[in-house]
Amino acid sequence: MQQYQVCSANRQGVPNIMHLNFPQRMLKIANKTRWLIMLLVILMIEISPQEGMARTQIYSLLILAGIYNIAVRFIPWQKQWQDGKGYRICYAESTLDIVFISGIVYLTGGLKSDFFLLYFIVIIFAAIYYNPVRCFFVTICISLLYILIGILTSSTYSLMLPVFLGRLPILFVIAGFSSYLTKEIKAQSEELTLEKEKLQSLVATMKVNLKEIEEKSKALYELYHLSLKIGSTLGLEEQLNIIIDVTRGFLKADMTTISLVDEKGVELKVCVSKGEFSGGILARDRIKIEESPLGSVVKTGTPLVIEDLHKAGKYSSGQEMSSLIAIPLKIENNTIGVFSCAYAQTRKFDEDELNFLELISSRAVLAINNAKLHEEIRKLAITDGLTGLYNYRYFQENLRNEIERCKRLRYGGLSLLFIDIDHFKQFNDMYGHQKGDMVLERIGMSLNIHTRKTDVVARYGGEEFVVIAPGTPKENSLLLGERIRNAISEKLFSQEEKTHLGITFPITVSIGTATFPMDASNQEELIKCSDNALYKAKDAGRDRVVGY
Template sequence: MDNLQKRKAVLWILWVLIVPPGLYLIYQYYPPPAISPVDAAAYLAFFILACLLPMNINGVPTYLVQWLTVAVFLKFGLFAEVILSQITMLIVILRLRTSESLTIRIPFNSMMFFSISTLAGMTFLLAGGEIGSLDLLHILAYGLLFQIVSVVSNQMILYFYVRSLGEHKDFFSTDTIWDFSITLLVFPLAIALYISETYIGLTALLLLGIPFFTMTAIMRMYNNSEKVNSDLKKAGEIGHQLAARLSSDEVLDQFVIQVSDLFQADYAYVIDYRDGKLLMLRMFENNEFQPLNVEPVKYNQGIAGNAIVNNNSYIYDSKAQWKGIASGYMPADTESLMATPISRNNRIEGVLVLGSKSKHAFVHHQLQILDILSTYFAVSLEKAGLIQKAIAKSERCGLTKLYNYRYLDEALEKSMAKVKNGELRNLSVVMMDIDRFKGINDKYGHQSGNEILVALANLLTEIIGKEGTIARYGGEEFVVLLPNYSKELALLFAENIRKEIEKREFMIQSDLDADRSTIPIKITMSIGVSSAPDDSDDGMAMIRNADRALYIGAKQAGRNKVAAYTK
């Protein structure tokens, strides 16, 4: 049995031992007065209405039922207050969105509400408080005592429970201040309800309830408006952050992280729509990126497929609403889902799917925010793609697609800095030049020469792989940077390159032949090697040294050779 199952079992055992026997004892020793069904129904209706209209205070839904709880206790006694508090507890935990299981929340909260009611009620009675009293000073003094004990015991139970789980919680916090403030705020209303109902009956519930719930509704609308404005502001900030990213991968990663944080999603997936299939681009689960090991599915399948086919956004409040639609991958504990198409230039490019372990985790206005963010994302992704193309164009040789000399110079300087600070033990530069390349151009034409350059570039890329960085330095010259290669090791590597090129045939079409026939050509290369820190601690000096070794040590020695720079 794991810790969660043990915790669940302990809570339910404690609940059975505490709540039912406790209710029985309270009923026996403090029985409630006769309550008419109409009174019971009216108070119950107001309790339920108060639970359905929480106010958002300090970013947390707050259920202002204390004014009803105090009034019920003062009029009907402890048993009635305990029963209504238990009903309130059930409504509240069913409405609150949390990842914790109901099988844990129900017994714990039931015991907590029962304990709070019992502690506050017994303190009231033992201190001399009387149920049904009409003495104003008595009502104020003992009613306030009941409220204060309720708030303090609530804070103490929560504090020790959280600490028992090994988590940190401050006893005096912002939440504590809000609890005491709300207690003082609603206490006069509770006293007014109790006294008014005593003299004029249930009409008092309407006289006090209508303005209270009207005020609550107005505050909820105001808070919802504030929430929308806050989310819009955050969406704008996310849009600016996306626009600042220069690569597609950075845009994708930033988008997923920020959207997950904004909507407090446990799961986030960016799905690409391409060639009639849905391909997973990013999987972000529990604040971590996951490997992309999900097979592609047809474009019209599952939650994402539904969003694409109908070109519409969707919110699903629980698994029961989407389990018949879903196909493919989805974590087993997912409850709420929100999906929206990602469009660019009026064409759907993909889908964003957000998931939560809680039911009712997403609200309607978030779809509009998500649509705005998806537009920011699509535009930023397109911009990053254009930037990457521009960078590639400036860093790559247009003919061979290898890095050019500009990129090589920067890479060389960065590598030399690593040698100087100890990140790299060695750095070798291998410079290669095709032997008698001018003769090939003269005999077969420059286009045929270009074909050889492209084929050679592909061969060098294949040979060198991830061992180093290769660039076309100019004309028929190529340079390779080999990090952590000593001069001896670089010479062996260069010799292997030379041998591989020497035995390879390159197929070209002769531009100067009338029939443009395809013919095999063999070439050789002269190679020079220079290493740091042995030969120099300057990047440009390394290039000059390798070039000197190439021409003096290899070309002048008969070509098709590898030579090392010597001082």
């Protein structure tokens, strides 16, 4: 909405024009009114001609007025007002109308002419175009012209005086009343314009607020469904990705990251991240706590808001991001990670945004905690409580999967090692079950040390252990068995430990190996073949490795 403006900028005495479009509309109305006046003049001189009327001169005057009225339609009104020249059009219109009507009055009988009333229209438009002083100036000009017409058309002073005394005051009354009424109308128009602008501004604000409310409602709706998903699914990465998406939709972050503190507590490992900065700290997979503003969140356990990172001291250099908000992820008052939103441009954060991030961070903590509990439960279900190795159930499941994979990929053999502690019952009888458990723990540790990461080590039951070695042909399985046997017989306990524990009993193992598919065609056969090889090792004197 455009404001009312003064077209008289930098010009002394230029009239005070209203709103940019208002005088243009009035000029168009004046143009149409002029056509009506010309039509009225033609009708009156044709229907009721007066004595001494100069018809030829009147029509000539009407033709000139018509030509002007046509030409004025091609004036670029908008450009005239933008150039500050609109007042000239107003002056030209008033001057033309005064001359035109005065000519009509003069040619139709002077003081006897009824067209004197047309002066009222000129005065009314002058009141609209100008301020009251200018309007009265126009009225004075009209009065002087009318007096001149009276002098030119009347022979006696006694005839003119009553007409002047009767009609000229009416012109000034019309001028005063029109100026007052126009002033009030303009004031009301300005008030209406201001109220309209306020209303439009309010509507625009309401639209923005409504959009924000809709976005926040959508985010809260997604947050509600996220809570349901956290309770129904155990996939941590899937949950965190949903949390990231909801957060980015609500906070419009350029990059959103969930980072978890590593085991040593010196780095943040980026768990889930969406958005991208080509450089800077958040572009890394691992973030050193001492080098990042996120480190202060880990250390203090309190949220961090930086509206202009370039003015943030030691963290200001080398950062592509400009604003940052970070919330600690806590479990039982221990900070386990950081939830952060970064922005390329500086910005301020309102309370609703901070509250939302804290709320959704609590959902992230819940998801992480649930996943950790699930992982702990899963480990309890598949691991042996004493040795920490996989249990019999997991061994069977993994062996079945590895045989299927071996069939599918046809790699160089799948070997299975059965390991049994020699004379373990006698050891327990001599030293007690507590030291027997210690031996089982140490053997479990030794097996983990001397096997590959791809191998699966499990406690089969009692004093028996198994090793699943994918991609290991028969001859290599024998070498692996020897390496395990030597490590257990020579390095399970140091001499100092044996002396301290009072152990003199030799601790050795017997190992039997079999390989799929050379020795067996399925899971049951492979277990049976490895077990048979183990019994051969025992029958041969124990403390040895035997292949099937």
